[in-house]
Structure formats: C-alpha cells, structure tokens
Amino acid sequence: MTMYRLKRLSLFILVGIVSSVSLTAGGAHAATLPVAATDVARDWDSIYWFLMWVSAFFFVGIVVAMAIFAIKYRKGVNKRPKYLHGHTGIEVLWTIIPTIIVLWMFWWGWLVYKDMVHAPQDAMEIHVIGKQWQWQFVYNNGKSTVGDLYVPANKPVKLIMSSEDVLHSFFVPNFRVKQDVVPGMYTHVWFEAKIPGIHQIYCTEYCGGLHSGMLARMIVLTPEQWHNFQLGKEIDLKTLAPDPTFPGYETLNNVMMLDRQSKIAAAEAPKNTGGQLSLADKGKALMAAKGCIACHTTDGSKLVGPSYKGIYGADVKLADGRTVKADDNYIRESIENPTAKVVEGFPPSMPPYKGLMSEEEILSMIEFIKSLK
C-alpha cells in the first residue's frame, strides 16, 4: 500500500467517523424518542442525548481504530509486530478519564431523577389501581374510570398507585415516567402534562396472560374540558389530538386493544363464518378485556371464583344452602349483582357490573360460558 493510498484511506475513514457519529446520535435525534410532553421529560432528553453523544464518540473511536489496525497492521503489511507489554501512562489515562465521565453522568442523572420523583406540594392526587389486565383510576370526587386517565394540562398531578393482584408497572413514554405498581404498598409518579390530547400508557411489568393488552390512555384536558369533566359531562375524545409521538396512529386502551385483536382475528377467520367473530368468541375476548379470567378459569380449576367450565345448566350449591340452576338468568344476575347468590366455598368478593355492560356484551358472555361444556 502506497503512502498516497493510505492517506486517501484515512480521509475516507475520517468522513466515515463524522457521518457515523452524526448518524448514530444526530440522525437518531429526529425520531427515536417519544415526544417530550413534560418539562421533566425535556430534562431527561438532555441527559439522554448527552449519553448518546459520548457513547457515539467512544463507539466510533473504537471501531475506527479497529478498522485502521485491520488495514495497517495486516500480516501482509506489517511483518514485524511491536514487542510491547503496555504503557503505564496511557493505561492510567484510560482509567481516569472514563471514571470522571461516568461520575459526571451519574451525578447529572441523579439530579434529573430527583425532579422526576419529587412531586410539588400542591400536586393533585389521583389513585391508580392496577389489576389483571386493566387500569382503574379513582378521582377525589369519587368518580372512577377504567382504561382512561383524565388529567388537567399544566397542573402537577401525583398518582398514588397500588395493585390488586400481581406486579404491574405504570409507564407513560411521553412523560418519561415509569413506576412499578406493587400489591400491599403504595408507589407514586408525578407529572405536569404540557401537551393536551391523548398519550399512550403501558403496563411494563409482566403480569401474566394479557400483559400486552393492559394499555390505557392518558387524556390531558384543557382547563375548560377539565371543568366539563368534573361536572360529569361527556368528553368527546374524537376531538382530542392523538398521541403526539405517533400522530398517524390510534391511541388505545385495554378494551380497544382487545377489540383490535378480535378484528384482526375476524379478518383472518375462515370464510364460513363470514369473516365475523362468533358471539361466543366475542364473549371470550370481552372476558379477557374485563379481567374476568383473572379469577375464573375456563378449564375447571379453582381460582378466586368458580370456573366457567361446565357450569352452564348445572345445579349450583349456594353459600346459604340453597341450590339454583345456572341458567341464563342466573349468569346474568351473577354478572350484574354477584353477591346476591354466591356459590358455596367462594368469597363474595366480585364487584357488581350492573350498568357497566351493554345487553349485547352480557349475551356474548353467557354464550361463551355455554360453549364451555
């Protein structure tokens, strides 16, 4: 290899360095993080990009060194390897410099973290209950919603969270907040949303069966909308802006996610069902979405409540000694007012669903139970 070619090569490599640093860090700037919808999220982004630039620098440096060595010191080019055991100065240097860098990263990260976890004194409190597989939100005025969390924009909000069953984790990418939700203890997150509209919420701690369907929507309202919400007026979600990170896509909660899945299943269902889900299949999806199968199995085994398998048409012994036939009316009653006729050997712990489900939904559930012979 002539000197000239080597020089051209190093120029080529230099261009490579610059462009790849820009690509890995700068180019990624555009679309690899969710929109920052709070001030804390913006601080978070600063440290993230600081880490990214430092990493890109080291990574590109190492790779370029490898590339140069691979070319310059190939066996054919360099026949006399240098007999060298180390160099104390440079070894000390590459120990101390990274130490300073990572300590700086730690300290900056810690400062941002303190802002992330310490809610302002005047923050509005909302309670969050995680359960397989839905999020329930309870407001101080006694109102409660499932799957959709309504909050005012530009006001600090503190969530007090607990779980009814197993671990969950509350995650809002646009706010850069995440916190495990633990049974038997309260955990917190806080945020002050700057962008009204809808933001995606995920469950990020594996919680069994429909973990990936345990979504919710963060609905950030303008002062006027928030006022209406508190008065109990219906908010037309169609008029709200979709998740700013993915404006072309719908933001989903757990029920919508299930619905989407059943639509996909329906689209792929064989033609003889006319591309439609059967009523029983709809009931099955609904049972999953509402979290029924957290307590009731479909295979005959006992959980918190009796199994659905083989219950339809059977004679059921109740806790008060009576026996009833599990027909359509009994199942309907057990959904709407479960403590009226509790099956023997089970606690009266199921919440009533009266008024929370449409006629068609109840029908589909009964049909599903019927199908489990």
Place this chain on the structure above:
Amino acid sequence: MGQTAEKHGDNYINHSAGIKSWLLTLDHKRIGLMYFCTTMVFFLVGGIFALMMRMELFSPGMQYMTQDTFNKFFTYHGAIMVFMVIIPLIPAALGNLVLPMQLGAKDVAFPRWNLVSYYIYLGGALLAASTLFIKQVDTGWTFYTPYSIRSSTSATYVLLGAFTMGFSSILTGLNFIVTIHKLRAPGLTWDRLPLFLWALYATSVIQVLATPVLAITLLLLTLERTLGIGIFDPKLGGDPVLFQHFFWFYSHPAVYIMILPAMGVISEIIPAFSRKPIFGYKAIAAATFGIALVSFVVWGHHLFVSGQSELANFVFSLLTMFVAIPTGVKVFSWLGTLYKGSLRFDVPLLYAFGFLFVFTIGGLTGVFLAVVSVDVHLTDTYFVIAHFHYVMVGGTILAFLAGLHYWFPKFTGKMYHDGLAKVACWFVMIGFNVTFFPQFIVGALGMPRRYADYLPQFTEYNRLSTIGSWILGAGLFMVFINIARSLKSGKPAGDNPWGALTLEWQTPSPPPMENFKHDPVVTDGPYEYRGENVHWGMNA
C-alpha cells in the same frame, strides 16, 4: 482417527471405546465435550423458541399462537438460555476442556466431582425441561413474585431444576478454584497465568459466592408455592420486592459468570493472532477481578422502579458506574494489543473483532441503564432486551464461537472449513445486528418487553428484527454444519496451527489421555511473542 491418530497414537478420544467409557469418564476433556453437546442441544431448543417468538412478532395482533403461548415461549427461551446454555457454556464446556491443559495439569483437582457436576446439571436441566410437556410455565425466567406464586403452572419443577443446576455450577467453580491453586505446572507463576484462566478463576469465585443465594431464593419460592410460607407473598404479609433483591443478588453477578469467561477467550485470541504480547496483562487481570468484586454490590440497579428507596437508587446507580471502568480498560487494552501487531484474519480473530464491535455497543448502552433517571424510561422496554442481547449474545456467544474455532483443531485434531466458517461469521454478525439494533430504537420509543402483541406503529422495527433473526439463525446453522462436516472430513490440523504459546498447544492434537507426554515446565509468560515465536510455526 486418520492421520493424526496414527502419528500420535493414543489420544483421549480413541483411548477407550463404548458409550460407557464416555458416560462414566473422569477425563476433563471428555466431560467438557459432554457439556458442549448438552448445552448445544439446549441452545437449539432455546433458539427455536426465539425464532418462533420473532415469527409471531412479525406483525401486530396474534397470528400463530395465543398470548399465553407467547408468554410460555419467552419464559422457556429465557430460562433455557440463561440457566442451561450461557452459564455453563464457556466455563463448563470450554473451561473443562482448556483449564487443566493451560495449567499443565493432568486433570482437574476432583475429577469425580467434575462428573457428578455434569450429571447434576443434566438432571436439573431435564427436570426443568420436562415441564415443556405438562403445564408449561409462564412466569418469565425471573420468577417475580407474587405472579410466580399464583401461576397455576408447573413452575415448581422449573424452580427445582434451576436449584439443582446451581449445585453443578458451584461444584464446577469449586473444582476450578482448587485446580488453579494446587495444580499449576512448575514455573507457572501467578503472573504467567493465561488470562482465560484469570477469567475462569474470577468466574468461579462468583459461582461459589452467588449461586448459594440463588439456591436459597428458589427454595424459598418453592416453599412459598407448596406451603404458602408467606415471605414473598403480600397477601400473607410478605414482601414481593424482597424476592427481587434476593433474585438479583445472584442474577446480576450471574451476568458476569456469563461475560467474564467470554472476555477471557478474547484475551487469548487477540495476542495470538496479533503476534504480540497482550497489552496491559496486569490491568486486564485486575479488571477481571474488579468486575467480579463490583458485581456483588450492584444488583439494585434492576430495581430502580420497583419501589425501593431513593437512597438505594442513589447508591446502586453510583456503584454500577464502576462496572464501566474495568470494562473500558479491557476494551482499550485489546485495542492496544492490536496496535502495531501483525494481524492474521483467521476465523477466531474475525469473531473477536465482531465481539469488540457489538460488545462496545452492549457496554455503552449499559451505562444508559446505570444512570438512574435514564433507566426509568428505558427499563422493561425493548431497549433493555437489545442491551442484554448485545452483551449475552453479542458478547458471550460471539466469544464462544471465537473460542470454538480457536480450540476446535486442538480437541479434534481436525481443521474446520475456513471459507464456510467465514461466511457463517458474516451471517452471524449481520443477522445479529439486524435483529437487535432496531430493538434499541423501538424500546426508546416505548415498546415494553414481554409483549405478545404490540401497537401498529412499532411494526417496521419488529419486521426488521424478525428478518434479522432468520439471518442469525442461518449463520448459526452454518457454524454447526461446518463443525459436523469437519469432524468427519476436516483436514488434519497439526498440533499448533496458530503458533500459540499457552501450554495446551504444546502437546499433540487431540491431546493424549493425561494431556502431556512429559510434564511441562513453564519458563515464560503466556503471550511472549518475540524472536522465533513471532512466526506462525511450521503449520502456518
């Protein structure tokens, strides 16, 4: 055994025949090969689970399986790959083969316990794997409580299987420590010990110190499931987060059980193919122990959002930073070794280059996750998946493949097919990066891990990842075709095809039953490439 055997006569492979002579062998090389074969079978099983998961994730919605099935797949993929493949892969398979030979010993200190250790591993692995056929487990390999207490699957047997395999790990570690202390050849002083052995030593220390804590944790969880002792069960007043502390007290050091030996392999290969002494021998050995030491005090960084105290987050974030420093020292030292070397790009060095490339990404993204605030957004997303696959697959598996090609001629006496091996290496490298790089982005955008289904906006990244998994699968398939083919019809390799200086190369290939014809005496360091040694020897 063809030419090699005729030339050298008796070796450990043809020494005695019959299946019994293998199953009851006390020879470390045969036990190493048995470990190798077993781990490869489980690697195949775990890999198939991975491919099927990626298949399902090709599109949003559920295509080929239910959510429950997907949850079982990632549980088995994780449990098999961690407990049955990566932990025993380099220490037990390559370590058993190489360690006594690099020491100039005839065997490990306790050959009988070595065999017992293999059967304990096999028994535990089969016990855990047997649940594939009845009530498959869906708890995730981390067994987080209280879900793992409630799960009505046969999780108990997987727990007991992992518990059992722990004893195998402990016995191997114990055996290696005593062997390194007591059976070094004359002249093999501590500052002449090959770096692979320093790495195995540090690994063994972690195995011996951390595995018992996992054992008691899994035992307590088993009792929790069978008797309801309540320690981890919030319903009975217990603390589910305590389980996470116990679990990660082992499982974080376990990460270094997986990566330290991999680093050791790289430290052997780079000087041999650069024909230079390793740059900063003492720094690398010290860094190895530095990492092992720090590994015991950083487990809490897995719990930044678990609800542990702010003070704990402060301390664990700070301590975790100190993992980056010795790791950086190693990477820089390897680069220093390449500097002004005379590099010959055989397959082991190709893989070592691949290792440096991806391990650097894995290490740097680890710093992201160590910074407590940055971790809050990234933890439990695909960013974490990508990070630890860059370390576990990109680090450990690539280093294993490097070591496999490096020592294959020694232990079989045959050479692999060079062309096929190089093509396979490129497939593995490209496939790996195409699979896992998009996961960094999709994770930073918010896609959580362990999701059977995902939102449509993540489709492109997932498609790319799935296509990458096919390329990676094809590459690994080629590696094993090459091995199978070369075992039958590989060219004779010669005793020291790489002209390497460590002791295992100073004896015939394959080695005789007791490793050396004459007891070796060491007179120089393991990487003293100078004078005559710089040349590749007669086989080059």
Place this chain on the structure above:
Amino acid sequence: MSEHVTAAERLAGGHAHHFKDGDAEFQACKSGMWIFLVTEVLFFSGLFVMYAVLRVFNHDMMHEAHQLLNWKLGATNTVILICSSLSMAMAVTAAQTGRTKDCVRNLWITELFAVGFLCVKYVEYSHKIHEGILPGALWHYAEMSVAKAPLFISVYFVMTGIHALHVIVGMGVIYSLIRRAGRGDFGPNYFTPVEMTGLYWHFVDLVWIYLFPLLYLVS
C-alpha cells in the same frame, strides 16, 4: 482407570495420579472443603438476611411471636450439638493417630447426639403442628392474633428445617465413615474423609449456635 486409588494403596501413601503427592491431594481436598463451607455460609446467609429484614420491620411482632418457641428445648439442643462437636473432634484425632476403635466409638457417640437432637426437634415440631402454629397460610393457632406472627413461624420452620436437613445428611455421611473406619480404611497416611466430615459437622453446629439466640431468645 488410574484415577481410582484403593484404600490399601492410600494407607501405603498412594494418591490420585494427577497430584504430585499425597499431601498435595490432602491440601486440595481441604481447600475444596473450605470453599464448600463458604457456599454453605452464603446459603444460610440468605436465610439470615430474610430474618433480619423481617425483624427490622416487625420488631414487636418478633418479640411476641418468639414466645411460642420453647427456649428450654432449644437450649438443650444447643448443649447436645456442642457435645457432638466434641465427640466428632475426638473421632478425627483418633483417625489421624490410627486408633480405629476409638474413632468408631466416637463416631457412634456423635450419631447418638444427632439422634437426640432430632428427637428434641421432633417434640418441638409435633407440638407446633398439633397446636396449628404453622407457617404462613397454614397457620390456625387461635390464641395469638399478632399480625404477621405466621411469618415468624415460617422463618422458624424454614431455618430450623434446613438446618435439621443438614444434620440428617451429616448423620448419613458419619454412618458411611463408621463402616469405612470399621473396615480399616483410615490411618495416619489417610484420614481425609474423617477430617472433612469433621469440618462439616462443626459448621452445622455453628449454624445452630447462631440460630438458637436469634429465634428462641429475641429480646
């Protein structure tokens, strides 16, 4: 295979082929045993941490609940185990000096103490099982309603149970030593198994010496 060394060869100073001499082999075994004991310490340390966590957060409960345990029986067992340690040490010395009969006798005495220990444990356990003082979910003891008291009993059963398991394993090993010693396997040139078992047995005693005050004497 030459790895196998017969008892007669060992008594004559023989050793496994991959060691340089019998002493090197003995030293290796000793190091191995110590490392094994370290893993045992860490195994139990998990339990001690569990105990500590419970105690830090539920100090009053621990104080109340520990009264369910009979400290007199616990103290008896402590004495029994200390005595057994003594007889074990005597057995080791006897093996080292080639007094086979003495060795066997002391090993039997150790076994006897171990049986005594387990008998006392049996009395304690059966009383608790009878009363319903049981771990966690199984608890149905009506006379105490301190919250989380069942957790203390869980810790008690798990810790003493695992310790008792170690005693039983030790008894099995000691029994095999008795047979081998009776056969004349040990002498001044070879007593490794006896010494190693001795180390193990002292460790098991030591664990109890920590368990006893922590569980029975909470103040």
